Amino acid sequence: MRLRLTLLTAVLGSALLAAFPLRAAEMPSVDDLEAQMGAPAETVTVYEPHLSVGDEHVTVDYVGYPAVDVLARLFGADWASQAETVELRALDGYVLRVAADRFLAVDAFFVFALGDGSPFTVDNLLQNQTDVPLGPYYLVWDNIGNPALIEEGPGTWIYQIAEANLVTLSDTALLPEGLDARFHEGAALAKEHCLRCHLVNGFGGEKHEGNLAEITKDYEEAVFVSVVLAPLSVFEETTMPPLSDRLAEDERQRIAKALFDYLTAIPVLD
Numbered sequence: 001m002r003l004r005l006t007l008l009t010a011v012l013g014s015a016l017l018a019a020f021p022l023r024a025a026e027m028p029s030v031d032d033l034e035a036q037m038g039a040p041a042e043t044v045t046v047y048e049p050h051l052s053v054g055d056e057h058v059t060v061d062y063v064g065y066p067a068v069d070v071l072a073r074l075f076g077a078d079w080a081s082q083a084e085t086v087e088l089r090a091l092d093g094y095v096l097r098v099a100a101d102r103f104l105a106v107d108a109f110f111v112f113a114l115g116d117g118s119p120f121t122v123d124n125l126l127q128n129q130t131d132v133p134l135g136p137y138y139l140v141w142d143n144i145g146n147p148a149l150i151e152e153g154p155g156t157w158i159y160q161i162a163e164a165n166l167v168t169l170s171d172t173a174l175l176p177e178g179l180d181a182r183f184h185e186g187a188a189l190a191k192e193h194c195l196r197c198h199l200v201n202g203f204g205g206e207k208h209e210g211n212l213a214e215i216t217k218d219y220e221e222a223v224f225v226s227v228v229l230a231p232l233s234v235f236e237e238t239t240m241p242p243l244s245d246r247l248a249e250d251e252r253q254r255i256a257k258a259l260f261d262y263l264t265a266i267p268v269l270d
């Protein structure tokens, strides 16, 4: 509820509108969803990216419904032509935005239980957390036999989903007029790696409070780079994950510096 109000405030109060929610839906209870779907839930077996380290894949059975069918229930059969992006919001403020087309190309499921009936939780190794509750819903991707999806890791998986929205996105908040074009890559990198949890000028997730465009201006570059590459070297404990360790070390350094340059250059608008 709090999130919805925040979004509405942004819609009414700001000319620098970042995300237009065309359609918004609170996720129904599992009982209601089962009744609406009119078919038994399926069991889907995946490599659980939160538990998989390197090439050691951990297989888990989940129970749920195909994402395309759930989205059709929530928004109507033509949901994919209503907006280009599906925005999923979690109870803790985490936000994931997925191109609608991707749901048509790759099988995903909204799951709500484990196949063996054990508690619906997972250990999130990257975030140093154990027994993280996954409900009400968890978006999982059918990644077995799909090396590209396995390579992506947990970045496109989201648990504790409470809301689904169909949105169109505008880059005005991230690329305000007058920002030099050499910072555009930094904006794209922030979108890819940071804005599921953080806000920049009102655009993004709300897992950590504050505008990164403002916060970063108080950081020395070296400390900022350490936060991005190894959060535990700066914070005693944190759920912020290090920038993907699947990238080469010099590329991780380059991305951290590009993010610093972008976030110190962009004006604070919100």
Ligand code: HEC
Pocket (backbone or CB within 6 Å): 190, 193, 194, 195, 196, 197, 198, 207, 208, 210, 212, 215, 216, 224, 227, 228, 235, 237, 238, 239, 240, 241, 243, 259
């Ligand atoms: C999965 C969520 C998540 C992602 C993704 C993430 N962060 Fe964080 N970040 C956090 C949390 C939570 C904190 C608060 C640290 C703590 O635990 O005290 C934080 C803290 C920070 C801080 C310090 C904030 C302050 O108030 O001083 C900076 C700077 C930061 N993150 C930058 C980034 C950048 C840049 C990226 C992208 C490369 C990123 N974060 C990706 C969750 C995330």
